[in-house]
Amino acid sequence: MSFWDNVLLLDIFGGLKMTGRHFFRKADTVEYPEAAREPSDRFRGMFRLDEERCIKCTLCAIECPINIIFIDWHNEKNPQGKNEKVLDRFDVDLKRCMFCGLCEEACPTNPKSIWLRTKTYELGTYERNDALYLDIKKLTKWDENVKPFAVVEQGEGR
Amino acid sequence: MAEDPKDAPAAPAAPAAGDPAAPAAPPKPAPAPAAAAAPAAPKPAAPPKAAAPAPTDAMGEPLVAALAAAVPGSVLGAKKMVGQTTIELAPGKLVEACRHLKDAETFTFLVDLTAIDWKERVPRFDVVYWVHSFDRGNERVRLKVGVADGAACPTVSGVWETANWMEREVFDLFGIAFEGHPDLRRILTWDGFQGHPLRKDFPVEGIDTGAAIYPDRYPEGGGPAPDDKNRKAVS
């Protein structure tokens, strides 16, 4: 540092100028509850399940790295007399989910029957057990526990 | 090692990607000249649809031969897979061989050190070292030493200081003691932890560690009470 730098403190004033310029800039803050950013189309959020499309292959449960998808099914004769798998249970232990999306990738149906691209991320609940196991009802039909965003159908945003 | 056939650019102009067998090339000058990378030789087309990579014998490699000659009895075998040479060393000659590699062959950088548990094999463990030479065109060699369960492996922390924590980690997770290590304590698990998690017989779901969180609720010695339904079975 030269003598003049020590006397005039140019670096000090330079720094002050830098922050001073920002004083007049518009804040970048997004004030969250009032002004929420819309997530991107590929955003991995809350699960959605289409029970009609699901073929109960349990590939999603197999592929889940932390084994949080629980599927039970049994065979039932449908009106045509054919055996058909009927879902007993489709639970996701949401509190452990890390939203990696591997279940969606593993799903063999087209369009997928389980998908995460729902843009819904406000998953907080007041009761621990509300978030623990999301049963079929919650996965297929969101009730007031989960604030629905614009529901994105599988296939969009690809 | 370092050069998988598919990764080796065709043009020798590309810096630091030289043939592993090439004699010592000086390290690149500090600011890598932009020109060196600019020509950007296109990579060769995909290698012929070879069958799955398989190990080949590498006893003939110059480095292996040199090591075997310099430290007699140290090399038990060598093989090459996906362009990476592995030398199997005799435990008794490990430190000597490492010292030779570092001092004479300029492998100054110990990249990593770990172990593999082969469970039924005798000896049970392999301790694996990677060494790197900046002066030999970024050549890398992997060293392997077989260690029996309960036996001690000689420490290389006197050769490369960085081996200190890596050996502690292996000791912690595999239970392989390192003879002559200056500070052989557990590092990732806590002092007093029982068991070595990366051994194949250690249960994935964990064990009852006996850590007392609520001394008034749980019996002496800690952990869930024997009749607690949350208690996990200790395997």
Add this chain to the structure above:
Amino acid sequence: MDISESVLTWVLIPAVKAVVVVVLVATAAGVLTYIERRTLAFLQVRKGPNRVGPEGILQFVADVVKLLTKEDVVPAKARHVIHFLAPVLVMVPGLAVFAVLPWGPEFTMRIPGLGKLTTAWYATDVNVSLLLLLAITSVGIYGIILGGWASNSKYALLGGLRSAAQLISYEVPMGFAVVSAILMARSLSLVEIVEAQKTHHMWFILPGLVSFFLYFVSGVAETNRIPFDLPEAESELVAGFHTEYSGFRWAIFFLTEYANMITISAVATALFFGGWLRPFPNVAALSFLDLIPGVIWYVLKVSCFLFVYIWFRGTFPRYRFDQLMALGWKTLIPISLVNLVCVALAALGGFRGLRILGAILWVAAIGAFLVVTRMRASKRWPQSAGPAPAGARGAEA
């Protein structure tokens, strides 16, 4: 002077003033915390607290309520009595100095039933008020040291020790800077110093440019603010001397820090920026500025200093302890000694001498600034002692 008047002059008015000062200072310190958070937020392209009350103005009330109702945790092995006394020892001097701060000139008002009354915008004018001020502020150090020691925590102890060394060291250049103002005004009374700036036809910032810098830098250090906030350096000592304080005792430390900021700024205003005087106090053409009362001028000037405090906080990293000491002892004290001699010589020449000194200082400073910045306009930064790694700057097109 009859009895009722002397009661009024010596008991009632001081009592009222004391209460008003304490309440105002406590509130001002609270508001200052809010202002600081907002200002910092603006410097950092964010919004800051804006939820409680309109634009968040009641945030400090919410904070105070929260702190009052919080559990007061005392470490098990703390020295309880001293741990309890330390915040008091910090707060009392912090508030006491406000007695001598001259916020405005004397004025006369008419009180129904009592007749005309002459009083002033300050609690009292002691003829050695500067001395009193320096003496009282020094007492606050004891609270910090004792608080750090009594907490029985190593971090608090380190913070207290740092604080002791720092405050004592920076008292010295601060004292010298104050002395130079005293020399210029030939009085120890703050009120007289302010009035002297009117009789000298200039603010003392003109001849006292260097003194002011010294005073302000030492003041920042005295109030433990960035870049000198070592006693409570968050990233090093967790919270320094008040690590083990919580609830309202912590709030007392906190509020006193802000009260001290106000004190330092107010004294700087009185010493160097003409106190309650308007700019160019003797230029008749600007007399319309007299419509704004002196108190407002004073508050405006103090606010500017407080803004600079916050601006500093938003800009600078923190010194290391030994560097701070080196700065104090090796840089500020020698400069302040030389400065003191210069000012004393100039003061010998009366107010003519002071004017010459001021002219030399300002011309030299502005000239050097212009020349050096012009010279460096081409280079963004001078090539400094630091190494320039390949491609550190301007490597890409």
Add this chain to the structure above:
Amino acid sequence: MSDLVGTAGAVPESEETMLGLREMELNFGPQHPSTHGVLRIVLKVDGERIVSARPDVGYLHRGTEKLFETETYPMIIPHTDRLDYVAAATNNHAYVLTVEKLLGLEIPKRAQYIRVVLDEMQRVSSHLLWLATAAIDLGAITPFFYTFREREVILDLFEDYCGARLTLNCMRVGGLQEDLTPGWVDKLRAFTEDLGAKIDEYEDLLTENRIWKLRTIGIGILDTKRCIEWGVTGPPLRAAGLAWDIRRAIPYECYSELDFEIPTGKNADTYDRYLVRIAELRQSRRILLQCCDWLDKNPTGDIRGKVPRVIKPPVGDAYASVESPKGELGFYLVSNGGNRPYRLRVRPPSFINLQALPEMARGHMVSDLVAIIGTIDIVLGEVDR
């Protein structure tokens, strides 16, 4: 407080200190504002001068390597995100590179470029985070907000691309999960072009600031020889003057086609590491612009090579590494021919770099320790795994 004035120098390690005072043992962490997580350092201090520092790690140990052995190859990728959680893409990359090496897979060119883009974006975001926290450690709070402003844009771009902001899970063995969205490259280019001016802003605040220089120059010196001895890689090694970068030394993906420089320092101190990281930000910007050009020229293409449906690497082992923002991040895979790795070892740069902390900190003051921890740039998720 035996030595109030003076600069930091070496203090002989002796029991007897000045004035015959006892050394104080100071427990730094695991709950401390500037240990960047749950790092604990047991310090012996003489006054404020550090006589010895003993890092104690493992508070965040999750047994990731054990977990790897129970999962199939695709299922491991989300777990790698959580090693160095501020640079998830490079973790993914190192892992898939290792599996691909053992499988002998060839990656389509487009996938290589997108991987490089993700890597470099991750490097920029990681370095920005480093700058933010390192500045806060030294008391400068404002750069934090400026750098996070830019980092936010990168995270938004990640979100646009793969749906996650931090733990990306974006790479797959043999390529990528999905292609870029339309217009993504333009957004990236706009951000990248803007980045240069933003880096100037950070430099205005710090590079020439006298306090910043006082706090960083000469602090935590670890020269080239000691760096290699301790296995320190990444910016600390380059700040010591050795231009060694895996991207150049052992090129992977398309790095050999890209034009960039490896910034180096001279003095191997904290200030040089700061300058090297700032210069790396500029170099990453350069790489990103080149990749944008390439992606503009080649708007379509395969993003996934020919990958078997079930990934079963042959019996054997392979090691591959990438230049993560922290240093050399490598994965060592031992396969027994099954669909799960027999052993998967991570070479964590943070863990190995942290080992040099006692040597770097000895003789400095407690305040400098904060700067040194910051300058190593550790992420405890990776240290403890």
